[in-house]
Amino acid sequence: MPDNVIMVDNIGKKFRLRTSGTRTIKSAILDTVCFRGRETRDFWALRNVSFSVRRGETLGIIGINGAGKSTLLSLIAGTKMSTEGKIQTQGTISCLLELGAGFHPDLTGRENVYLAGAIMGLSQAQMKERMDAIIEFAELQEFIDQPVKHYSSGMYVRLGFAVAVEVNPDILLIDEVLAVGDSAFQRKCIQRMDEFRQKKKTMLIISHDMRTIQSISDRILFLNDGTVFGIGDPEKMVESYESLSRRLSTKAIRREWGTGEVKITGAEFFNKNGKITDKFNWNEPLEARVSYETPARIETPVFGFAISDVNGRIIYGNNTQIENFNIPTIEGKGTISLYLDNIQMAKGTYLFSFSVHSSDHKTNYHRLDNCFPIVVEESDKPFEGYCYMACRWKK
Amino acid sequence: MFKDLYKHRELLLILVQRNIKIRYKNSALGFFWTLLGPIFLICIYAIFLHLMRFNINLPSLVTGIITWQFFAMCMGDSLHAIMGNASLVTKASFPRIILPSAMVLANTVNFLLSILVLLIYLLIVKTCFGVMILLPLIIMTQFALCLGLALIVSSMNVFFRDTEHVLSTIMLAWFFLTPVIYGIGDVMPRATELLGPSAYYLFFANPMTGILTAYRSVFLSEGFPGIHLIALSFGVSWIICLIGVVVFQKVQVRFGDEL
Known part of the structure; x- marks a missing residue:
């Protein structure tokens, strides 16, 4: 079995920013007929990013807002396509780009769990086996058969996390999940992530909570301006992140x-x-x-x-x-x-x-x-x- | 693509169930709400046509409206097939074609139920049925047409904000270009006078014309101008389906960026 489960090879992601309004069929026709070009600006959210993640490794991803962290995760998850370069992954990916984002408000918690499971490729029978564990972890015994629109935001997030972990993927992508939920739930999440690590599963975590990410990661990838600023020892990376953010936060009085x-x-x-x-x-x-x-x-x-x-x-x-x-x-x-x-x-x-x-x-x-x-x-x-x-x- | 769909059949099934459930949730009358729309339309057109002193053939009108309704519902829902599931598309990676497919399938289930009601009605008014064995083929062809167009419309709506307005205009014109509230016999003499014999081909290049004519032949044993014209309509339907699939697969990689 090869050791690297995620191989990111020199990827770049370009976004085309339209400077004038939204695109409509009308404007598209007019532009073609009148030969007028649209004003667009290219923006590279990521460029020349290469790294690999070994099986069972936990990689933390840090960087200031707009550094390209979330874009990187969605490229790995396959919800966005890279403009250049190649990404290879092995095994099933469960991703928490946004907790419970796929939930439909009119469906009950249970129905949404089946839906989320099916998206990650699990059958209803398989989800049925896990249902009890999900309900227990999410602490939603009384509410599981209520439409999720009646849920509090905490309940919503708990259910989302419970599903993502219980489908037992090979690779778990987590985007800023630890920022939500009360501290008791956060502890539970971190505990669950530890269990996940012990099972030799691979995790990629984005967080702005430096203390947590430093303690849970094996290595940290520090992104800045869409490029790799550094990758390696968590303590060193957190230190260089903090010194960068100090320099940036004092920019106004320079x-x-x-x-x-x-x-x-x-x-x-x-x-x-x-x-x-x-x-x-x-x-x-x-x-x-x-x-x-x-x-x-x-x-x-x-x-x-x-x-x-x-x-x-x-x-x-x-x-x-x-x-x-x-x-x-x-x-x-x-x-x-x-x-x-x-x-x-x-x-x-x-x-x-x-x-x-x-x-x-x-x-x-x-x-x-x-x-x-x-x-x-x-x-x-x-x-x-x-x-x-x-x-x-x-x- | 078919392998993809098969691999994710559980997801497809759940999404179809979800679409149906959401439509009927919070309404005690459930399925009958979706019948109410066509019934209203039938009443309005029946009264209107009667006042205008047209000859109305009620079973023919009912068949026309119900099958048109399936088509129109698919087109309307296809606007939201991708956009309404934006959070799913940006969150998880799965074959995007499942979303419009599930929507069209849910509408098909709805349509099959409507056909049952239609059959009961036709039994009551004692029309004589045609070659019922061809019904599955016709339904499949209409499904293919709906899927092909839904794939195109749903992806267009991701890229262009005014798709909805353009679509509603096109659908209105399409409704009157299709013999829903009139029969082919009512318009063809005048049309051939204007355009010559090619008028038939033009008329049946509209896939809905052939599909409707086929339904009427099966349900009401109405005559039709020629099997080659029906074949033309069916051929166009399947070609549209193919185009839809190809276009969709080509543009779907960009959904994640646009949503």
């Missing part, structure tokens, strides 16, 4: 200006082990390495930095001039390092700003405000505010 005589081309943060990261712990040292570029020779530039909270309020700022660190000249490419010996800040996300200006403060060469987020994980002291100052008490 600012950049300056004459451009010197350009700050980037900044990287290093922890005590010299590893690049944007996660730091209480009292840990931080090194920020700022790279710059200047076409002409610049005399006595001043580099500065500031730390702000997520709303852009400055907590602390300082520069080379204040600290009497004199830089005679700079030219071409180079880096300058800032060392903070111990970060004594409250738990949270902070934004670094870097700037370079002339020593008389008259010319701003380049400023990048709130562009570089870091996160401080744990704080030993639950003090108020952002910044800790050593203090003593006496009585």
Whole structure:
């Protein structure tokens, strides 16, 4: 038996976005007769995506909204056709792209279960055997013979999940299911997914709940802008997702200006082990390495930095001039390092700003405000505010 | 395609049951509601034609309306065969052709029940039956026509928003181009005068003309102008069915994107 149950080979999915209105027979005829083209815009929801999933593996799929996660699942489920590339799957696929989406409101829960089963290729006799387990899992004993339009949304989702799991497919696709239902039901779902894993079944899960997905996945696929940003170790992927979403969430208060005589081309943060990261712990040292570029020779530039909270309020700022660190000249490419010996800040996300200006403060060469987020994980002291100052008490 | 349908026969069966159930649910009179429509139509046309001083042959009118109703219902329902199941189409992968097929089959069940009622009526008014053995062939041909058109209409409705309006106009014209409320004998003399002998071929190129004529010949032993004309209508029906299947299979891969 071959080991890979899902093989995704360099797939791409193009959507054609019509910019002007909906398509009608009338407009189609008019367009043909008048030889006028329709304004369309191509949009690649996925491009050059390749990966494979082994039998019995649980693959988590993460990414910000619009990264192409759901499109990827519907391509694997076969409800959409890829524009390029190939997908091969083995075994029956049960998919929870939307829980209970195929249910008809006028039919009873029981009738809908038979329908859902038939869609996944199970006979009525086979579904009858599973009916008790489904009713029990969904906790719908009294309601199973009621039309589902009378169901609460929780009941609806419970029934949808129960059916999808009980049909016992080889591959289970789950799209953001854990976001619905109360916590008791969520626990039950996760427990059921664990059982599913133990049975050596393959699962693909989309979720924005990083803690859950990290604990349940064997590997995580991180999609961004329709391409694979990374695939592998759950912890690493979740970390890089979180750092990306931090950068994106602070986009609104980012600012950049300056004459451009010197350009700050980037900044990287290093922890005590010299590893690049944007996660730091209480009292840990931080090194920020700022790279710059200047076409002409610049005399006595001043580099500065500031730390702000997520709303852009400055907590602390300082520069080379204040600290009497004199830089005679700079030219071409180079880096300058800032060392903070111990970060004594409250738990949270902070934004670094870097700037370079002339020593008389008259010319701003380049400023990048709130562009570089870091996160401080744990704080030993639950003090108020952002910044800790050593203090003593006496009585 | 037939292999697909056979493999998913359970799904097809359940969908047919669902279609029938939903239609009759919440109505105590159930099936008789679907009879009420044709009965009304029959009354209206009978009174109208009588007032206009046309000769009306009531059994012929009843046969015409009931068989037309099967066709019209299929066309009307086909608008929703895919669109009304959008959540199924986007959620699960199964041969999409099952959806329109189930809809036409459900309407066929309904039609068979109507035929029973029609037979009872014809027994009461004591018409003389024709070659009843041909009835299954005629029903199968009408089924093929309905399926072919339903496949085309249901997929068009996915891509074009005004399919419904275009369809209702076409159906109205089609109704009057088909000898439902009149007999072929009433129009043919004048039509041949205008168009020559090719008028018959034009008339029977409309598949519903041949199908209706065949029903009337079987139920009422009405005469008809020639077996080759009926064959023309039947041939057109099966060709439409074939075209429908081919077109549908070609465009169905895009349903997921459009819905």
